[in-house]
Amino acid sequence: MLKKKQGILLVNLGTPDAPTPAAVKRYLAEFLHDYRVVDLSRWLWCPILHGIILNTRPKRVAAAYASIWTEQGSPLLAISQQQQKALQAKLKYDGYDIPVELAMTYGNPSMSAGLDALVAKGVEEIIVLPLYPQYSATTTGAVFDQLARVIAKRREFPAITFIRDYYQSESYIEALANSVREHWQEKGKGNRLLVSFHGIPQRYADNGDPYPEHCKATARALADKLELEDRQWICSFQSRFGKEEWIKPYTDVTLEQWAEEIERVDVICPAFSVDCLETLEEIQVENRDLFVEKGGQELSYIPALNDRPDHIEMMAELVRQKLNS
Numbered sequence: 342m343l344k345k346k347q348g349i350l351l352v353n354l355g356t357p358d359a360p361t362p363a364a365v366k367r368y369l370a371e372f373l374h375d376y377r378v379v380d381l382s383r384w385l386w387c388p389i390l391h392g393i394i395l396n397t398r399p400k401r402v403a404a405a406y407a408s409i410w411t412e413q414g415s416p417l418l419a420i421s422q423q424q425q426k427a428l429q430a431k432l433k434y435d436g437y438d439i440p441v442e443l444a445m446t447y448g449n450p451s452m453s454a455g456l457d458a459l460v461a462k463g464v465e466e467i468i469v470l471p472l473y474p475q476y477s478a479t480t481t482g483a484v485f486d487q488l489a490r491v492i493a494k495r496r497e498f499p500a501i502t503f504i505r506d507y508y509q510s511e512s513y514i515e516a517l518a519n520s521v522r523e524h525w526q527e528k529g530k531g532n533r534l535l536v537s538f539h540g541i542p543q544r545y546a547d548n549g550d551p552y553p554e555h556c557k558a559t560a561r562a563l564a565d566k567l568e569l570e571d572r573q574w575i576c577s578f579q580s581r582f583g584k585e586e587w588i589k590p591y592t593d594v595t596l597e598q599w600a601e602e603i604e605r606v607d608v609i610c611p612a613f614s615v616d617c618l619e620t621l622e623e624i625q626v627e628n629r630d631l632f633v634e635k636g637g638q639e640l641s642y643i644p645a646l647n648d649r650p651d652h653i654e655m656m657a658e659l660v661r662q663k664l665n666s
């Protein structure tokens with residue numbers, strides 16, 4: 342059988358087009374209407390979302406975005422574009438001259454535009470790589486749904502191969518460990534390492550979302566690779582939203598406790614493929630201030646893997662496995 346022309350679609354969450362209340366409102370409205378993200382009945386959720394959240398949150402969150410915004414735009418988008426270019430170059434260097442496009446589940450560049458760009462380049466089989474190492478229905482599941490919604494409107498669409506997760510990839514754990522070791526070499530080593538992941542509601546985990554197990558396995562593999570003793574690290578969960586209970590232990594509560602016990606903490610956030618609001622603002626500013634306010638001396642944030650060569654090599658490895666299969 343003749344081999345189909347293949348292409349890659351990298352997918353991340355999405356981010357506002359500008360650090361303004363209007364743009365943040367548009368972004369949150371799309372994101373928070375997704376059942377994968379908030380699964381409450383729309384009779385209950387829509388009045389809360391339209392009546393309270395979309396009237397109050399955009400102003401505060403836009404100010405947070407403004408504090409991390411760069412000349413290239415939102416860090417999440419700008420760094421994802423760097424990853425796209427670096428992966429394209431790496432694959433070409435490895436002998437695979439295939440197109441790599443970037444899409445977001447919410448906002449721009451849209452999934453539809455990403456699909457169009459690949460089809461315009463003659464692609465007949467798309468390998469979709471959601472940039473979430475740990476599977477969750479709220480993120481990876483949402484990528485699948487969004488792709489299905491786009492495809493549902495088309496009569497003709499390419500073959501699709503979907504990479505569901507990669508938290509067990511040896512190269513991913515090695516890249517995380519390299520980034521920690523380099524950070525320690527450059528900035529010195531803290532008393533403990535906090536391995537902080539974005540959280541999800543506890544109810545989602547109770548209903549079968551395997552995300553917490555994937556996070557715990559990631560943190561354990563990283564600690565083993567770094568030869569840390571159990572008392573030197575912990576896995577925690579950040580970015581709570583709403584009044585429901587989320588998976589524990591919470592990052593902010595852990596930092597409050599640690600502030601009374603140790604002087605310096607290093608924090609790494611392995612669920613984020615690129616730095617974004619949740620790392621650059623929530624961890625590096627909000628949680629650092631909290632740690633210092635409660636008596637700690639220094640919170641040292643270890644950047645996301647972003648476009649580090651070992652991260653791009655790991656992505657190329659994931660993709661090559663699919664290209665060759």
Ligand SMILES: C=CC1=C(C)c2cc3[nH]c(cc4nc(cc5[nH]c(cc1n2)c(C)c5CCC(=O)O)C(CCC(=O)O)=C4C)c(C)c3C=C
Nearest residue numbers: 354355356378402417477479480539541582612617618619
């Ligand atoms: C409402 C519930 C939310 C769930 C469930 C959730 C899961 C989840 N999110 C990420 C990754 C990211 N989330 C980001 C921002 C963000 N997340 C939520 C809510 C939920 N996330 C909101 C409302 C926001 C927007 C900011 C805010 O209003 O506080 C981001 C950053 C985007 C950026 O532009 O920089 C990322 C990345 C994961 C990995 C995850 C579950 C596994």
Ligand SMILES: [Fe+2]
Nearest residue numbers: 374387390391
């Ligand atoms: Fe609504």
Ligand SMILES: [Fe+2]
Nearest residue numbers: 354539580619
């Ligand atoms: Fe989130």
